Amino acid sequence: MPEEPSDTGFPIIDDIDRVIHEPARLLIMSHLYVLDSANFLFLKRQTGLSDGNLSSHITKLENAGYVEIIKKFVDRKPLTVIQLTKGGREAFRDYQRQMQHMFEGIRD
């Protein structure tokens, strides 16, 4: 789901998911891809992003349907955790494949 459709004349570049491609969001998605779920503070500690930055990127990912915010109780205390949706996991795998495909055959 590209953020802004573009037409570079290179379909492989046009197809890159710009929601994920942004470095901060890629970092958030990568963490959520390898973890089951995490709360805001844990993501903030791991990514080094500021509260405002992290919050706005999570909102963008949530609007794209890639992450979901779940409110649950752990030891009778309310807790808000963030995790990838099924669609988000698939989109991340597609993005990974696209990037691999794009740099295929390039030597150092």
Next chain:
Amino acid sequence: MTENVKLKEIERKAFISYHQDGILDICIGSVILNLVIFIWLLPEFWFFVVGGLIAWMSVYTGIKKKITVPRMGYVEFSAARKRRIQNVLLVGVIVLVFANLLGILAMIYPPLGIFIFESQYTILLIGIFGAIIFSFIGYISDMKRFYSYGSVFLASSVVTFFFPFVVILPLIVISLTILSYGLVLLYRFLLKYPKQLVGEVAGA
């Protein structure tokens, strides 16, 4: 694949930073110290070692919730990582059960006790066995400091083999090493990650 390696690195970094608080080390050091006390000072109550392990496991969970989660945040690791943690726990339980079985067998059949615990090379074998266990924990958990703990244990066993003043020296050395390093890690962790107040973190 490079991408997969990098993703593994992200997961590994998240796991290591979550355990950089030293609480695990403090608990393991205390369990071993508990073992030292009951084997050396109160041998008639050696079975309390198992009780001590269970008690420290509950203390670990409680302290983690009180100290780590408010500072580092809450995380659920992947199923693969949970399996690896379970493997480490399983190794700990097997070692403890094995040690207790040896203790029971030695009590039931004293010649076996003499053969196992009073042989010239027992201390070296314990050192090698301990070093393998610590290295295995380090390998499974990705926490490299456990390799160092294994080396310290092996080195103190070798020293005790040549200078057998206190037979239980390797256990004393390793328990105090792990405990003190755990306290240093905890101190650093508390300085690095101040507690986040409720409402201070958006979305918390």
